[in-house]
Amino acid sequence: MPELPEVEITRRSIAPTLEGAVVTGVQLGRPLRWPLGVAPAHLVGAVLGEAQRRGKYLWLPMSRPEGGLLIHLGMSGALALGPERMLGPHQHFALHTTRGSLVLTDPRRFGAVVWSGGLDVDPARKLLQGLGAEPFDPALTGATLHARWRRRRAPIKQLLLAGDGVVGAGNIYACEALWHAGIRPSMLGSRLSPARCERLLAAVRHVLGQALALGGSTLRDFSDAHGVAGAYQHQAAVYDREGQPCPRCGAPIRREVQAQRSTYFCARCQRP
Template identity: 55%
Template sequence: MPELPEVEATRLSFADRISGAGILSAWCGKPLRWPLGLPVARLAGHRVLGVRRRGKYLLLDLDAGLLLLHLGMSGSLSFGTSLPPRGVHDHFELATSRGTLRLNDPRRFGAVVWAPDQDAPQARKLLGGLGVEPLSDDFDAASFHAALKTRKAAIKQVLLAGDVVVGVGNIYASEALFLAGIRPTLSAARLSRPRAEKLHAAIRQVLGRALAAGGTTLRNYSNAVGERGNFQFEAMVYGREGQPCRVCGTPVKGIRQGQRATFFCPSCQKT
């Protein structure tokens, strides 16, 4: 599933190229997770002002409203002036004066939703419950620790919930907890201030490294110009069950938490 680094890497790969483009036409294929919210033909004639990100959502600001794009479990965007013919898994397309933006989503858990503005009900429903951006100045260690003290759930589950800090995702939660030396099953409320500060720094470090590597490609992820991510080659624990820890040599352990795979080192992450 594309997580924050993959979504941001995707944004960076086409945002400058599409900004200022006029929309020539738009097309929707099979229904996605939520309806578009207006007749697709009404997008034609408008202009793309820019592309932002909020959590795992890409926000295309138009001269009238905005489009919120989510890549779901398996989605990816392509942008170019000569894309190949549409395939069976292509479900949305925006033809502009600077190129065509296309959403490919085999499992159709992604979405493209139009809203008149970011305060509109359609946008608030998707964005309103999201926590602080982990790579922004608003993500400070003291507030992070205070929020964790109110949560009794396992720390990895709290990170994935997205209402304390948004977009960490499954891969990077495992990696950040390893870097901080915290077992993923520990109750968030039990983290001391120093350990919360260590985790805060680890989250920022791991996400920064992942973004610099272009994200993680486990199956078929690539950004909007077809470039694959390389963070998977740097992973310390994610996807390495049974393999020796890169720090101490202890076999990495894999468990299930909330139907998601979790990986950790029993020695480096004792508590």
């Protein structure tokens, strides 16, 4: 699933081209998770603003009409910029502009493109209201996360995936951040001390920063809007490395299933 680094890399790859472009047409393929919510013809003539990101959502603001498109890549989605053409079998949305076409390819169709009159009104408000803090927000501290999690009797890995404390640490990055912080993924959030929360936040920022520098992770088919794949997966310390030696202590990496997701960790380095 595209996580925060992949979504941010996508944003960076489309923002310079599309800012100031004028919409010339919209094509819809097979239905996605939610309907577009506006007649495609209503968007023709709109001027695009600078693409933004909130959590795993992209926001493509428009003027005339005021509002924008909220885009989620789902489990397998990717956006690409290119010349206008007919949609392929797994391409379900195309925004044609004076600077090329933005096309969403999503084989599993869990993605979404939704019109909203703004980020502070429905449906965007409803979709974004449960998101936690952005990981690089200077106002976010370990103390903030400790206060959020100190009564949560759920494993810390699941709390990271939930994204209501801090967004962005999907399955790969949650495993990696917990390894860097030396915290067992099964440890209850309520048991984390303020110091451990501070260490975990630093690890989340470190891992996401590395992923951004390396273009995200490409496990199957992710690439940015220009077709460039990510490379973070090649330097992961624990993710998808079951049985291989821990880079820190040499003990074999273990794999367990938590909430139907594979979790990778070092039982020696990561204390409960």
